[in-house]
Amino acid sequence: MSDSNQTINPATEEVIETYSLISREEAEGIVDQCHEAFSGWRQTRFLDRANVLRKTAELIRERKNEYAALMTREMGKTLAQGKQECDLCAAICEYTADQGAQVLADEPRNIDGGRGLVTYQPQGVIYGIQPWNFPLYQVIRYSAANLMAGNTVLLKHAANVWGMAVEVEQLYRDAGLPQNAFRTLLISHDVSDAVIEHKRVRGVTLTGSPGAGRIVAEKAGKALKKSVMELGSNDAYLVLADADIEKAVKFSVQGRVYNAGQTCVAAKRFIIDDAVYDQFRDAYVAAMKNVTFGDPTDPQTDIGPMARKDLRDGLHDQVRKSIDAGATCLLGGEIPEGKGCYYPPTVLENVTPGQPAYDAELFGPVAALIRVKDKAEAIAVANDSVYGLGGGIFSADEAEAIRIARDELDTGMVNINGYNLALPNMPFGGVKESGYGREHGGFGMLEFVNVKGVMISDG
Incomplete structure (x- = not known):
């Protein structure tokens, strides 16, 4: 198996860049670093998380032409549609920042002999496996929601858009996210399987084909980890x-x-x-x-x-x-x-x-x-x-x-x-072989949280 990957311009069939794959040991080290970042990120205020996402939106708009050109080189999207994708990503970040505190707020409940509290607590490292067709949007869609919820995030992007995979990690860092709270993994499928099984990974989300969904959902299920699957369709x-x-x-x-x-x-x-x-x-x-x-x-x-x-x-x-x-x-x-x-x-x-x-x-x-x-x-x-x-x-x-x-x-x-x-404000997801789980509309922020019940007795 090759230890490198080349991205190819689909309009010219010319090589754009060659990337070195990281080993299983290196990937597991990054998972550990992402988990360490979680211990601090989970304690941040909603306001501080929202500010990072607002800065992310600002930077996406500033870099719109650069990102659109990268999409065009790596997967053939027209420049105009690449810019539209950037605008959507910025809007998602801002919606998540605006709505996060309300979506994730503690909820009081009445119980006999006391009172109850429902609280939405982050769980840890969430691993995303994403496709090439919307190279920035697919990443922002799951990562913004999970970062707002207090989780930290890993990305395995499709091999033909690794330039964007590297850019997104830099984007979040430039927006003020702690260094290891979002990390990109340039890895093979075999190493990806090891990441799913890693004890520090608490959830797995995939956008892809039903075939890929079956494989990843089975591996996540075998490890008793929740997954979200956004798969294909013939609408x-x-x-x-x-x-x-x-x-x-x-x-x-x-x-x-x-x-x-x-x-x-x-x-x-x-x-x-x-x-x-x-x-x-x-x-x-x-x-x-x-x-x-x-x-x-x-x-x-x-x-x-x-x-x-x-x-x-x-x-x-x-x-x-x-x-x-x-x-x-x-x-x-x-x-x-x-x-x-x-x-x-x-x-x-x-x-x-x-x-x-x-x-x-x-x-x-x-x-x-x-x-x-x-x-x-x-x-x-x-x-x-x-x-x-x-x-x-x-x-x-x-x-x-x-x-x-x-x-x-x-x-x-x-x-x-x-x-x-x-x-941004409407749920996104499907049923049957199109998968399960929802993103956007606030629902994505609740997919990988611990819905915790706290019961307080009187007297």
Whole structure:
């Protein structure tokens, strides 16, 4: 096994940087240092923790251009979308700083013969294993919440974005966080397994594929450590008979191609009522034709390359298998010539069970169109999935759309007549093979705390 790792620019296929992996012994030493930092950090006031997060937000905004350029080099995100990611991260830090003291405040309870107190106490070192698709956001999402709760944090980032992994550690240090309260581990999967098992690690959070989630959750469970899993999905967007088609097309294109479609909560399956199917399909294909792909540093580019060649080739294989199984390709579906891990905006119809486009997650700019006879079938098809992260509904009847979202769709999140990636004040997470646990909206601050009951008797 190699003791080094190279990051590759997916637009040019050129090596960016070579990093040395640290050994198991070095990693375990960092875990111990992170635990030592916890003894001091857990005693800080909410105000002091909040001030560190506010300074983090300030620095993210100051370094926005630098961070966006790094994202573009390492994983192909357009510069404009990298800057949007930075703005979201700053907002998450500020929301956490503003709400932390209230979310984590002690709660009085009435008990017979005395009074009760519920207190939320930090537990220690929380280990995060994070993906490449939002290189800064994925880290800020779990780390800000846990630092506010008084925990300390370790990061194992995806190997193709180790430049950002190093930057985030420096970011927190520059914001005033104690030196070892957040540490990045440049390690192999084998060493990562040892970190999960380390006695000083108290919780494990992973964002990734269901396959990775099963492995990590099993290892955490075997060690009797709580875990949070934010996994993949093939989110369904319902276009009902009374939908505003122009609006549905606009947001369905945005939801499918944002970040080159490499988003767990992207719009992936479009389930369209037969009454408006032809109208939606024709308008959607026309709009997808106008999505430009190419150099992610060019302001005119809508989507850059996919993050790695193997991911692009794997997506293409899913497209070909879907076509071989009966799907029709209306747009795209061919790997372009030349350098770079590019894949064009692609639209498939006649998508049915048994095809990857129906059953699996297509993690790239490929849309699956599914025709249904009515609203009831649309709901049934949306729920006919092993996944349950997000989804959406387009309908003029807002009250009915809310009812379907609330009572019918088996997912963690639902958009109505729009598309949202993630919002600081709303919960983020899924059900079924999309994982468990919640982040954002204050919920992430409570995932890895000791909910302690204190009972005080009178007299």
